[in-house]
Amino acid sequence: MGVVSPIREALAIHGGAPVRKTFLPYGHQSIDEADIQAVVSTLRSDWLTTGPKVAEFEEAFAASVGTAHAVSFSSGTAALHGAAFAAGLQPGDEAITTPMTFVATANCVLYQGATPVLADVSPDTLNLDPGQTAAKITPRTRAILPVDYAGHPAELDSFLDLAERHGLTIMEDACHALGAEYRGRRVGSIAHMTVFSFHPVKHVTTGEGGMVTTNNSQFAETLRRFRNHGINSDARERQKAGGWFYEMTFLGFNYRLTDVACALGIQQLGKLEANLARRREIAARYAASFREFPGVIPPAVRSEVNPAWHLYPIRLDLARLSADRAEIFRALRAENVGVNVHYIPVHQHPYYRERFGFKSGDYPAAESAYERLISLPMFPGMTDEDVNDVVRALQKVATHFGR
């Protein structure tokens, strides 16, 4: 990747030429010919859903994260709902999670009629803070949902310790973190249940899709039934047995992932290692470049983890800049760099404010980070030139507003 020279041109937002002619999104899927062929051949097969590709994908996925069971779902959100059900969440129960996440993490607790309780994040990683979490445990607490924000694993050992002491279930939201390692082990093999998403910007995509991994066979059995109406056998087993009998034993949903989607997932999983390697290469290049830029703070990485880099969220040091986040964001977008913001904290959404009475100041670490966060483009299909463009655009904008 080339050397970056200082730039003093007019910003695109002020009428200057943008760094890029075309818009670079913050995330994008990588689909190749083998992916397309796998989908086409499944479309020509006998099974569009509830067929052999589902088990094949689940087994390959379980092997890739090093866990006993993987149960596929129609989305990451459905997978979170399944995990909340399997953890036994019900009205009157509380589950503790982070404000610095996509709303689906907290919503799954509400789907079960239970109450999400938020605890603030650690200021460096923006992951759920174990000390803040411990302070929120009550006799009603039943589960903790740490999120591996941006692909940086949460402090899983501390949460498992809390779980042991208080009899809780750890449902890790690893929707950002497929392939991330915590103390040398892949996430997905550590928490009681771990949830993944296969949305197109994630490491592996099936269009929409999700997975729960677990080493607990009882959780796995419950998850399989939950995604299939609460019914105790699947269509293929019945067809094989030539039978008709099935029983619904609890109220479940149709959250099944199709064979068409699983065929794509199997192919995508084969490219996971290359995908991770490229994301890590881009992250290293960003971190090395940004140290010199005024007001730009790269994301922190703790020594015990190897992140999966779903996102690359920088933080602005606003004291060193003469513009706020909104203006820097607009300036980068004008340079055709597709920045984004992850996340508006959960408690600041109107639904949560109105239903639970949350207010500004409740979670200072998450709120202070939110004011300063900008996610830069991060996906394996980025060329070296794309990466250079992001570096140049950030240098141009930070230098302009730096003081």
Ligand SMILES: Cc1ncc(COP(=O)(O)O)c(C=O)c1O
């Ligand atoms: C942290 C987190 N949790 C849950 C989800 C929900 O996943 P899905 O979009 O597959 O339903 C997402 C998706 O963006 C996410 O980022």
